Amino acid sequence: MQVGQVAHAGPPVGAGEDVDALQALVNLEERQATHPFWENRLFLACKAGALRLEDFRYVFSQYYLYSRNFTRYLAGLLANCEDDLLRARITENLWEESGGIDVEKRHAQIFRKFLQEGLGIPDLAAIEYADFSRYFVREYLDFILRGHPMEAAAFLSLGTEGIVARMYGIFVEGLTKAGVPEEQLTFFRLHMECDDAHAFTLQQVMLSYAGERGWHARCADAMERALTLRTRFFENLYDAIQMRRVRSLLEKIQARKSLVANSEGGGFRHPAYTRGTPLYTNAIEKLNIDFAVDKLPFQAEVLDPRMVRIPPGKSNEHHRHAHETVFFVLQGSGYVLIDYAPQEVKPGDIVFAPRWCMHQTQNTSNEEMLLLAITDFGLTGKGFLGDYDKTARMKRAAAAK
Ligand SMILES: [Fe+2]
Numbered sequence: 001m002q003v004g005q006v007a008h009a010g011p012p013v014g015a016g017e018d019v020d021a022l023q024a025l026v027n028l029e030e031r032q033a034t035h036p037f038w039e040n041r042l043f044l045a046c047k048a049g050a051l052r053l054e055d056f057r058y059v060f061s062q063y064y065l066y067s068r069n070f071t072r073y074l075a076g077l078l079a080n081c082e083d084d085l086l087r088a089r090i091t092e093n094l095w096e097e098s099g100g101i102d103v104e105k106r107h108a109q110i111f112r113k114f115l116q117e118g119l120g121i122p123d124l125a126a127i128e129y130a131d132f133s134r135y136f137v138r139e140y141l142d143f144i145l146r147g148h149p150m151e152a153a154a155f156l157s158l159g160t161e162g163i164v165a166r167m168y169g170i171f172v173e174g175l176t177k178a179g180v181p182e183e184q185l186t187f188f189r190l191h192m193e194c195d196d197a198h199a200f201t202l203q204q205v206m207l208s209y210a211g212e213r214g215w216h217a218r219c220a221d222a223m224e225r226a227l228t229l230r231t232r233f234f235e236n237l238y239d240a241i242q243m244r245r246v247r248s249l250l251e252k253i254q255a256r257k258s259l260v261a262n263s264e265g266g267g268f269r270h271p272a273y274t275r276g277t278p279l280y281t282n283a284i285e286k287l288n289i290d291f292a293v294d295k296l297p298f299q300a301e302v303l304d305p306r307m308v309r310i311p312p313g314k315s316n317e318h319h320r321h322a323h324e325t326v327f328f329v330l331q332g333s334g335y336v337l338i339d340y341a342p343q344e345v346k347p348g349d350i351v352f353a354p355r356w357c358m359h360q361t362q363n364t365s366n367e368e369m370l371l372l373a374i375t376d377f378g379l380t381g382k383g384f385l386g387d388y389d390k391t392a393r394m395k396r397a398a399a400a401k
């Protein structure tokens, strides 16, 4: 249906105003497409493949509260819309959301199946919703119920259904990178196909009010409200993922309980000059790189002591990472570059490499260099959202074996 054919619930719209409304719609769609919402940290992490299956379990168990209430948002608009033809169109959306004649195909049910079979969450009744998830859903419903139907329609079309294809494309990318198979992504694929049509219907409702005073600005505000609410929800989810990754560590810090029992088999002493467990090696002739890293057999939680060995005349990689490191030079001499500033080292020297600084160790002596590197990888490895190996290493750890 073209804009000019829309049944008008508000005052009649003249031909000139139709053109203005179309122009306004183009403007609103541009604002939608370039909204800061698209740069929220949850999306960035998704696209970077930084989210693991357990992160997505959390994200979508919270999203479930929104998803299973979706037909209520449409029903809110339906109740407030004065025009019976437009109500009939919204009902078509509702009918589709509800699975048509097969209630088992209602979208809330398809989402449930995704949670249970795609993400492995057996008991959906046990999900604890965060306050920010409840706030998001409550605000969604309230805006639609309390707002003018023109605003509710803009909120639901430009601010909601109209972003689904692109938004779910980002989720599909992240879920695929986290190992969720394509056959479990039906919920997202389905919406990527049908929600543009839903957005169009709701847009027609919005356009039917185009003759009302302040129409453009009020629709823009409504879209803004929906996108801002969702940005906050996603940013809160990102913060919660980070916190969940390190929470058990923080609990142990606070518990005042000895963790000696955790170290069973790991021991508390490592004899001088003996190897640990091989962790990583790399040799690149043209860069003069040749070194090996062993993990020392302590069951430490935050500290991650490692032994670095560099043959005479060689270097390790010029690299950086999220963990901070204290080096203790046991044997050999040379330089440690800290952000390109060479620190001369000999046995007994201690060097500190701050988080994310570029660093490299060069062994200029005639004997193998031995460095004890004490890192906080036990914390950063948990808390950093991203591909740690890709950040810290020149080659994948798996390839080093
Ligand atoms: Fe749906």
Ligand SMILES: [Fe+2]
Residues within 6 Å of the ligand: 319, 320, 321, 325, 359
């Ligand atoms: Fe390092």
